[in-house]
Amino acid sequence: MDPTDSATPCFATTVRVAFGDCDPANIVYFPNFYRWFDQATHDLCEAAGYELTEVRRDRGWVGFPIAEAGARFLRPATINDRLRIETRIKEWRAKMFLLEHRILRDGTLLVEGWQTRFIGVRLPEHGGRLSPLPLPAGFKADMERMMT
Amino acid sequence: MDPTDSATPCFATTVRVAFGDCDPANIVYFPNFYRWFDQATHDLCEAAGYELTEVRRDRGWVGFPIAEAGARFLRPATINDRLRIETRIKEWRAKMFLLEHRILRDGTLLVEGWQTRFIGVRLPEHGGRLSPLPLPAGFKADMERMMT
Amino acid sequence: MDPTDSATPCFATTVRVAFGDCDPANIVYFPNFYRWFDQATHDLCEAAGYELTEVRRDRGWVGFPIAEAGARFLRPATINDRLRIETRIKEWRAKMFLLEHRILRDGTLLVEGWQTRFIGVRLPEHGGRLSPLPLPAGFKADMERMMT
Amino acid sequence: MDPTDSATPCFATTVRVAFGDCDPANIVYFPNFYRWFDQATHDLCEAAGYELTEVRRDRGWVGFPIAEAGARFLRPATINDRLRIETRIKEWRAKMFLLEHRILRDGTLLVEGWQTRFIGVRLPEHGGRLSPLPLPAGFKADMERMMT
Numbered sequence: 001m002d003p004t005d006s007a008t009p010c011f012a013t014t015v016r017v018a019f020g021d022c023d024p025a026n027i028v029y030f031p032n033f034y035r036w037f038d039q040a041t042h043d044l045c046e047a048a049g050y051e052l053t054e055v056r057r058d059r060g061w062v063g064f065p066i067a068e069a070g071a072r073f074l075r076p077a078t079i080n081d082r083l084r085i086e087t088r089i090k091e092w093r094a095k096m097f098l099l100e101h102r103i104l105r106d107g108t109l110l111v112e113g114w115q116t117r118f119i120g121v122r123l124p125e126h127g128g129r130l131s132p133l134p135l136p137a138g139f140k141a142d143m144e145r146m147m148t
Numbered sequence: 149m150d151p152t153d154s155a156t157p158c159f160a161t162t163v164r165v166a167f168g169d170c171d172p173a174n175i176v177y178f179p180n181f182y183r184w185f186d187q188a189t190h191d192l193c194e195a196a197g198y199e200l201t202e203v204r205r206d207r208g209w210v211g212f213p214i215a216e217a218g219a220r221f222l223r224p225a226t227i228n229d230r231l232r233i234e235t236r237i238k239e240w241r242a243k244m245f246l247l248e249h250r251i252l253r254d255g256t257l258l259v260e261g262w263q264t265r266f267i268g269v270r271l272p273e274h275g276g277r278l279s280p281l282p283l284p285a286g287f288k289a290d291m292e293r294m295m296t
Numbered sequence: 297m298d299p300t301d302s303a304t305p306c307f308a309t310t311v312r313v314a315f316g317d318c319d320p321a322n323i324v325y326f327p328n329f330y331r332w333f334d335q336a337t338h339d340l341c342e343a344a345g346y347e348l349t350e351v352r353r354d355r356g357w358v359g360f361p362i363a364e365a366g367a368r369f370l371r372p373a374t375i376n377d378r379l380r381i382e383t384r385i386k387e388w389r390a391k392m393f394l395l396e397h398r399i400l401r402d403g404t405l406l407v408e409g410w411q412t413r414f415i416g417v418r419l420p421e422h423g424g425r426l427s428p429l430p431l432p433a434g435f436k437a438d439m440e441r442m443m444t
Numbered sequence: 445m446d447p448t449d450s451a452t453p454c455f456a457t458t459v460r461v462a463f464g465d466c467d468p469a470n471i472v473y474f475p476n477f478y479r480w481f482d483q484a485t486h487d488l489c490e491a492a493g494y495e496l497t498e499v500r501r502d503r504g505w506v507g508f509p510i511a512e513a514g515a516r517f518l519r520p521a522t523i524n525d526r527l528r529i530e531t532r533i534k535e536w537r538a539k540m541f542l543l544e545h546r547i548l549r550d551g552t553l554l555v556e557g558w559q560t561r562f563i564g565v566r567l568p569e570h571g572g573r574l575s576p577l578p579l580p581a582g583f584k585a586d587m588e589r590m591m592t
Contacts, residue, residue, distance in 0.1 A: 018335045019348055019359065023167060024174045024227065025506045025564070027574070030513070031168065031478035038475070039314045046376070052315055053375050062469045063315065069474075070514035076574055079172065079349050080342070120469070130471070130520055166483045167496055167507065173358045173416070175426070178365075179330035186327070187462045194524070200463055201523050210321045211463065217326075218366035224426055227497050228490070268321070278323070278372055315467060316475065320523065322468045375468065 006104075009147035010086040011044045017081040027076035034069070037101045037113050040085045048142040062120035062130060067096060071113035081105050088147065090114070092140050095132040154252075157295035158234040159192045165229040175224035182217070185249045185261050188233045196290040210268035210278060215244060219261035229253050236295065238262070240288050243280040302400075305443035306382040307340045313377040323372035330365070333397045333409050336381045344438040358416035358426060363392060367409035377401050384443065386410070388436050391428040450548075453591035454530040455488045461525040471520035478513070481545045481557050484529045492586040506564035506574060511540060515557035525549050532591065534558070536584050539576040 015036050023029040041064060042052055055061040077083060084104045091098035096118050103111040118132035119139075163184050171177040189212060190200055203209040225231060232252045239246035244266050251259040266280035267287075311332050319325040337360060338348055351357040373379060380400045387394040392414050399407040414428035415435075459480050467473040485508060486496055499505040521527060528548045535542040540562050547555040562576035563583075 018331070019338055020171060020177045020179065020331050020334055022172045024170045024172065024500075025509070025574075026172045027509075029168045030510055031475040031482070034475035034478055035314070035316050038316055042315055051376065056468075065469070065471075065520075066474055066517050068514070068516045070512070072512045073510055076509075080347065130469075166479070167486055168479050168482055172352075173361070173426075175361075178362055179327040179334070182327035182330055183462070183464050186464055190463055199524065204320075213321070213323075213372075214326055214369055216366070216368050218364070220364045221362050224361075228486075228495065278321075316473045318468045319464060320466045320468065320470045325464045327464065 006086065006102075006107075008088060010088045010102075011040070011047065011146045011148075013040050013043050013085045013087070015039070015083050015085060017077055017079055017083065019079050022079050025076075027078050028081075030071075030073060033071065033073075033103065033111050033113065036083070036085060036103070037069075037071075037099075037115060040087045040101060041099060041115070041117065044087050044143065044146055047146045050139075050142070060121065061133070062122060064117045065120040065130060066115050066117055067132075068116040069114070071111060073111050075105075075108065075110045077103070077105060077110055083110070089143055092135070095119075095134050097135065097140075097143075154234065154250075154255075156236060158236045158250075159188070159195065159294045159296075161188050161191050161233045161235070163187070163231050163233060165225050165227055165231065167227050170227050173224075175226050176229075178219075178221060181219065181221075181251065181259050181261065184231070184233060184251070185217075185219075185247075185263060188235045188249055189247060189263070189265065192235050192291065192294055195294045198287075198290070208269060209281070210270060212265045213268040213278060214263050214265055215280075216264040217262065219259060221259050223256065223258045225251070225253060225258050231258070237291055240283070243267075243282050245283065245288075245291075302382065302398075302403075304384060306384045306398075307336070307343065307442045307444075309336050309339050309381045309383070311335070311379050311381060313373055313375055313379065315375050318375050321372075323374050324377075326367075326369060329367065329369075329399065329407050329409065332379070332381060332399070333365075333367075333395075333411060336383045336397055337395060337411070337413065340383050340439065340442055343442045344435075346435075346438070356417060357429070358418060360413045361416040361426060362411050362413055363428075364412040365410065367407060369407050371404065371406045373399070373401060373406055379406070385439055388431070391415075391430050393431065393436075393439075450530065450546075450551075452532060454532045454546075455484070455491065455590045455592075457484050457487050457529045457531070459483070459527050459529060461521055461523055461527065463523050466523050469520075471522050472525075474515075474517060477515065477517075477547065477555050477557065480527070480529060480547070481513075481515075481543075481559060484531045484545055485543060485559070485561065488531050488587065488590055491590045494583075494586070504565060505577070506566060508561045509564040509574060510559050510561055511576075512560040513558070515555060517555050519552065519554045521547070521549060521554055527554070533587055536579070539563075539578050541579065541584075541587075 021032045086102040088100045101113040121133045169180045234250040236248045249261040269281045270276045317328045382398040384396045397409040417429045465476045530546040532544045545557040565577045
């Protein structure tokens with residue numbers, strides 16, 4: 001994965017750290033970063049025309065499950081921090097896409113994460129098991145148009 | 149609601165407080181108590197023959213939603229505390245049942261909570277809205293049998 | 297507690313329901329409402345000049361613990377709902393204040409909650425136990441000024 | 445990282461999936477796996493003589509923060525699943541240790557995760573910043589003794 005700098009186009013959202021997101025060490029309890037990665041991904045999908053409730057109802061998709069994930073925790077975040085989440089798509093495969101998330105506070109990188117996701121469906125021919133759908137035509141372009 | 153003492157029959161479960169359940173004040177972040185009340189209720193229902201996955205699949209129930217809830221937080225709990233959760237059913241109505249939960253550590257009462265729950269269904273005649281089912285015959289007896 | 301209508305001055309915040317806030321019944325998992333009540337309270341305190349990190353560092357307060365709480369769940373919320381949280385202070389006591397939270401979607405009331413809170417301190421004369429501080433002069437006026 | 449099979453000694457714990465751990469796709473909401481990895485690590489540390497509350501109080505450690513983490517999600521888990529968590533230490537460095545977690549249901553591998561952790565301290569000479577402590581003598585042996 002190439003190094004990213006903040007000049008590369010991205011989809012940006014923000015999150016504010018709540019008291020209840022922090023642990024007895026007075027820093028964000030790390031699983032919450034994954035919640036925010038997830039929310040940023042859903043926000044990106046919604047902006048691109050793939051709002052979760054709609055794709056579940058209208059297209060029969062289960063959602064955008066994760067196959068692999070990773071993160072580096074460089075600096076902690078704490079109560080009431082305003083965090084910027086930059087989301088970029090680093091790679092497209094036939095049935096998978098690789099997202100990169102960067103969490104910054106006042107321009108300082110705190111956390112880098114990446115996730116391989118797919119469009120999840122439960123097809124009768126797979127016995128109802130959660131399986132990846134080949135990415136539909138237009139999906140890549142719709143998502144990349146949101147990177148500014 | 150009559151005062152309860154620990155001699156009254158109850159359904160008892162235990163929970164261990166995790167680091168991540170605690171907040172920067174070094175005590176359990178209070179919404180987690182509601183997670184544990186919920187889990188204790190599901191454990192009771194399962195013991196009584198109403199396991200959630202089964203009733204969702206076999207009876208078309210959505211689950212056991214909450215109509216009203218309350219809690220008194222008397223003393224805090226902290227990392228690695230072993231908590232005892234005592235669950236009792238205090239009142240039966242036609243479509244509702246009132247649960248009481250008491251959380252104790254080494255015999256000391258920390259939290260008292262109560263919840264009015266119902267069996268949730270989504271019926272076509274209610275436009276698919278989440279509605280209470282009249283409590284089925286045997287449900288009360290099945291649940292009370294678990295109080296020892 | 298007097299009935300409240302939306303014309304009564306309040307402190308208003310918003311929250312957007314995330315996919316991960318919802319449960320297999322496709323509705324908000326109810327303990328999350330308590331997280332949002334908590335965040336709304338912290339937002340109100342911050343607006344009134346009592347930001348949590350500051351009062352912990354500068355005044356030695358632990359935070360704003362909860363003594364009692366209650367809620368009525370009237371209608372469910374689901375993925376991507378934009379919720380309005382109205383917070384009002386219904387009663388002032390010497391060491392306690394009673395908050396009311398109302399959660400609305402498009403003007404429809406979904407959840408009503410109330411919480412009795414105090415300013416928590418750990419004083420040597422109480423053996424370091426979490427205790428309520430008499431509410432300081434100006435606290436009530438500072439908080440009420442935020443109700444608009 | 446060498447492939448692991450279940451015959452390799454490990455520290456094993458169990459977790460039961462709660463209703464509230466699952467999302468509208470009816471499977472475990474993935475950030476919860478990180479909570480369980482974390483709890484398994486704390487359980488291992490406690491078994492080895494490094495209980496979190498004690499090391500925080502007696503040794504001035506903040507805890508066991510995470511520097512890097514990763515996971516592969518092979519198969520979903522759902523409500524009431526009984527999961528086995530196998531924890532192994534794969535590598536020791538001067539100030540870091542690499543943990544591997546495997547989550548299984550009835551012998552089937554569902555999730556593989558790994559985390560690089562350190563002993564966190566806040567030293568005056570580092571301006572109070574969260575920093576890694578050189579792993580103390582005996583720590584490695586104490587931890588490895590728990591792998592059976």
